[in-house]
Amino acid sequence: MYAFLLIVIIIVVIVWWRAPIIGTEWSKQTLYVGLLDAWYGGSIDDRAHALWIDDDSTEGVFKVKKIADEVGIQPCFAVIADRMTSEVADSLAAWQQQGAGIVLHGYRHEKWWDWTEEQIKEDFTLSYLRLQEQGFDTTRIIKMAVPPHGCNNRIIRRVIQQQGLQMISGATLVNPDRHVFQLGRIPITVDTDTAAMRRLLQKAYEQKGFVIFSTHSSIPPIFSEEKTRHILQMAKEMGFDFDFYK
Numbered sequence: 001m002y003a004f005l006l007i008v009i010i011i012v013v014i015v016w017w018r019a020p021i022i023g024t025e026w027s028k029q030t031l032y033v034g035l036l037d038a039w040y041g042g043s044i045d046d047r048a049h050a051l052w053i054d055d056d057s058t059e060g061v062f063k064v065k066k067i068a069d070e071v072g073i074q075p076c077f078a079v080i081a082d083r084m085t086s087e088v089a090d091s092l093a094a095w096q097q098q099g100a101g102i103v104l105h106g107y108r109h110e111k112w113w114d115w116t117e118e119q120i121k122e123d124f125t126l127s128y129l130r131l132q133e134q135g136f137d138t139t140r141i142i143k144m145a146v147p148p149h150g151c152n153n154r155i156i157r158r159v160i161q162q163q164g165l166q167m168i169s170g171a172t173l174v175n176p177d178r179h180v181f182q183l184g185r186i187p188i189t190v191d192t193d194t195a196a197m198r199r200l201l202q203k204a205y206e207q208k209g210f211v212i213f214s215t216h217s218s219i220p221p222i223f224s225e226e227k228t229r230h231i232l233q234m235a236k237e238m239g240f241d242f243d244f245y246k
């Protein structure tokens with residue numbers, strides 16, 4: 001037992017220090033966050049929660065809003081502060097007033113890999129100012145950040161923590177609960193196997209987990225309106241609590 005724990009500790013330490021060097025971005029972050037989650041243990045939430053975050057704030061947001069209204073949930077948008085058309089920005093600001101979530105996703109969606117702490121902080125400052133200019137209520141921005149391109153390293157984590165935010169990492173997993181710092185997401189794309197998704201959701205529901213769905217309505221070839229609607233409906237019917245902001 002102790003030997004096993006020691007091995008886990010060693011792996012965690014190695015992955016922690018070497019991230020983001022080992023393997024591909026996807027598997028490395030999933031392994032890394034997964035190990036942290038294993039260490040963290042079970043849920044301290046009283047029920048299962050779900051959140052849907054759509055990335056990149058392009059024209060696709062109109063499809064997202066339509067699906068969210070049909071399913072009867074509030075969507076959440078990871079916005080690129082300085083790269084929205086006025087039509088998209090005006091709509092998102094109005095939907096925010098009606099309860100939709102807004103999450104920061106980089107001022108201009110640049111890669112943060114080699115950035116200094118100061119540069120990343122500046123990106124946050126510029127994002128808040130730009131969103132204010134466009135009519136968003138920056139006091140109600142969701143307390144999470146989605147680093148552009150799934151970037152994840154110690155400097156990025158430190159800045160996000162200093163900002164008082166949770167971090168949406170590039171990990172593909174269900175979170176133990178809503179309180180872990182590094183969160184993973186479950187993507188919904190044209191290739192998603194809905195039967196496998198049902199099994200995953202059932203398990204997550206029983207464990208009172210926190211599922212964050214991710215979509216890229218900004219990339220039409222991989223975005224499936226039909227599957228997204230179907231899976232969100234499924235999660236809602238299972239009893240996941242989508243009222244994350246309350």
Ligand SMILES: [Zn+2]
Pocket residue numbers: 055056105109148149
């Ligand atoms: Zn993005």
